[in-house]
Amino acid sequence: MSYDFVNELRWRGMIHDIMPETEELMNSEIVSGYIGFDPTADSLHIGSMVQIILLMHLQRAGHRPIALVGGATGMIGDPSGKSAERNLLTQEILDKNIAGVKSVISRFIDFEGGKEENRALLVNNYDWMKDFTLIDFARDVGKHITVNYMMAKESVKKRVSGEGDGMSFTEFTYQLFQGYDFVHLYKELNCKLQIGGSDQWGNITTGTELVRRMTGGKAYALTTPLVTKADGTKFGKTETGNIWLDTDKTSVYKFFQFWFNATDEDAINWIKIFTFLDEKACNDLIEEHSKDPGFRILQKKLAEEVTVMVHGLEAYETAEEASKILFSKKVSMDQWNRFDKETLLDIFEGVPQAHVSKADLEQGIEIIPFLTDSTSFLSSNSEARRALKENSLAINKEKFEDDKIVRMEDVIAGSMILLQRGKKNYFLVLVD
RNA sequence: GGGGAGAUACUCAAGCGGCCAACGAGGGCGGACUGUAACUCCGCUGACUACGUCUUCGCAGGUUCGAAUCCUGCUCUCCCCA
Numbered sequence: 001m002s003y004d005f006v007n008e009l010r011w012r013g014m015i016h017d018i019m020p021e022t023e024e025l026m027n028s029e030i031v032s033g034y035i036g037f038d039p040t041a042d043s044l045h046i047g048s049m050v051q052i053i054l055l056m057h058l059q060r061a062g063h064r065p066i067a068l069v070g071g072a073t074g075m076i077g078d079p080s081g082k083s084a085e086r087n088l089l090t091q092e093i094l095d096k097n098i099a100g101v102k103s104v105i106s107r108f109i110d111f112e113g114g115k116e117e118n119r120a121l122l123v124n125n126y127d128w129m130k131d132f133t134l135i136d137f138a139r140d141v142g143k144h145i146t147v148n149y150m151m152a153k154e155s156v157k158k159r160v161s162g163e164g165d166g167m168s169f170t171e172f173t174y175q176l177f178q179g180y181d182f183v184h185l186y187k188e189l190n191c192k193l194q195i196g197g198s199d200q201w202g203n204i205t206t207g208t209e210l211v212r213r214m215t216g217g218k219a220y221a222l223t224t225p226l227v228t229k230a231d232g233t234k235f236g237k238t239e240t241g242n243i244w245l246d247t248d249k250t251s252v253y254k255f256f257q258f259w260f261n262a263t264d265e266d267a268i269n270w271i272k273i274f275t276f277l278d279e280k281a282c283n284d285l286i287e288e289h290s291k292d293p294g295f296r297i298l299q300k301k302l303a304e305e306v307t308v309m310v311h312g313l314e315a316y317e318t319a320e321e322a323s324k325i326l327f328s329k330k331v332s333m334d335q336w337n338r339f340d341k342e343t344l345l346d347i348f349e350g351v352p353q354a355h356v357s358k359a360d361l362e363q364g365i366e367i368i369p370f371l372t373d374s375t376s377f378l379s380s381n382s383e384a385r386r387a388l389k390e391n392s393l394a395i396n397k398e399k400f401e402d403d404k405i406v407r408m409e410d411v412i413a414g415s416m417i418l419l420q421r422g423k424k425n426y427f428l429v430l431v432d
Numbered sequence: 433g434g435g436g437a438g439a440u441a442c443u444c445a446a447g448c449g450g451c452c453a454a455c456g457a458g459g460g461c462g463g464a465c466u467g468u469a470a471c472u473c474c475g476c477u478g479a480c481u482a483c484g485u486c487u488u489c490g491c492a493g494g495u496u497c498g499a500a501u502c503c504u505g506c507u508c509u510c511c512c513c514a
Contacts, residue, residue, distance in 0.1 A: 231470090263469065294467045327468045382479060390462045390476070422462055 005061035006222075011279050012272040014050070016198040016225040019208065025192065025220055026063070030117050033058050033193035034066035034185055036125075036178065036200075039074040040089070042100035043249055045242040046258075047235065049310075050224055050273060052108050054195050055120065059109060060276075064118045066191055067105045069098050071126030073178055079171040080155040080199045098124065104245050108309075121189065125181045141180050144213040145206065150175060153202040175206040182207030183214050198223045227273065230265035245310055251350030252311045256319035259303035260296075264289070267298035275305040322347035326426070331397045336412035344413050352377075353428045361411065361431060367404040377419050377427045387421055394420040 006023040009015050025031060035051045037044070044052070055065035074094055089097070102122060109120040150156060153175060159167035182204070185191035194204045204221045211219040227235045236243050243258045244250040262270060267289075272282050289298040307316040325331060325347065339347075354375040356365075371377050371384045371393070378384045387393050388402050395410055396418045410417050411431050419427040 257468080261468070264467095265470095292467095293469090296467060296469080299467090299469090323468080380479065382482090383477095385482090386476065387462080392462045423468065425461085 002060065002062045005057060005063060008057060008061065013269065014224045014273060015222065017201050017223045019221045022193070022220040022222055030063055031193050032064040032066055032189055032191040033195055034068050034191050035195045036068045036070050036073070036181070037101050037105065038070050038078065039094055039097035039101050042097045043244050043246040044101055044104045045236055045244045049245070050227055051197070052105060053274065054224065055109050059118055059120060062118055064120065065109055066121045066123060066185065066189065067109065068181060069101055069122070069124045071098050071124040072129035073125055073174065073181070076174045076177055077171055078174055078203070079159060079167060080203060128184050129177065141176055141210065144210060145176065155202050175203050178203045179206035179210040182219060183210050186211050186215060186217060186219055193220045193222065195222050198225055230263055247311065252307065252315045252319045253322050253347070254350055255311065256303050256307045256316065256323065259306050260299050260323065262299050262302060264293055264298070267302055271298055271302050275302065277305065318346055333412070336396060339413050341413050341415045344416060348426065348428050351426045351428050353430055355430050355432055358431055361406065361408050364405045364407045367402070367406060370406045375419070375427065375429050392422050
């Protein structure tokens, strides 16, 4: 083993529940461990990043990570943590989602290089579930678990006892499906460990139980705590939506900003969870940060490490540079014109855009129609007037008078005008 | 099946004939402060050809000089008894 997997997770605060003897097992042999990914969307957001990082830790620690895409279980719907019955996804959407999830995961884990014994594997439970007949399933799997046992699970109890609309047989069966995955992987790939979020504990233990009853073997489990934010709001969500790991859903700039804006308290936890910096490096950073929190050493490092890991060094540098420009007090025309169109477009990727014709600009456009009719930056004249009154608007990061007329001289880099409302709302007007 | 309560802006929630574009809270946005933060403070939060006008209070009609407020019908939601 290159490092003590369990111990590593422990100091990082990434262990919520662990089955007895798991640590001993991990330290005595190369273990195959699996984590399941739900194909409920066609990409993964940062909520799934903890799971991905766990796979990476497994691999780095010298074990073998198995990423399981839930092609079959995705058709059933996991009731864990859900208060109401879920809608089923269509086969078409599922296929698309599975492909998307696969491609994201393979960016992070090595499925090809390295030593044979800890090369990662990607499996889809649809492959072994699709030909399983109901009769076989009932005889081979169902017989081993009592309904009493299944009913005792938190995810089931909540739905059966409380109010609400109850729970369909479909969702009730879910834990057997997931449990059987574990049996299958145990038999076929000698996979002895399942990892997941703390909400998965119930499903996972059904799996270890099935392994014991169906094979007589012993399987292990480990769950991670839910990543939290100090203010109690949900991790990974912003007002504008989820933070995704795909650039066409969340631009690198936004991604970078998400981490950069972490609160002090969150940054202390997240630096351990989301980076691979070792214990000493983390503690040093935390200590240094506490001396002068205003420098935000932790946030900077966190944003750098995670952005580089997910999007690469170059993309990180662009995002970082963009942030510097966007948050500097003022940018002179000279500075603006040092950028070419492509660089600026890259920096402002993800910022909403509109087009305005050169001819109109040569005529000059009054500010209110410019903000509404010409660009749709603001939705009504009332809103434009309000914004003017608030003195919240800026063109190319510069405030202006209410009777401003937008002309060609406001165009930067020969091709665009940068509009801004407040500090963080940008809008790009392309001139053509 | 019988009885009752209610539907108001992004959400919760007042208003129960004119003073209502509609109290208040939350959220959102903006400003000051700051660390691109938290806290705090302040302002804005239907639209328009803008000291005025128009459209909004479940839907459709009606009473009235005048309705979110009263009447009638419809739709939906919730509660209680069986």
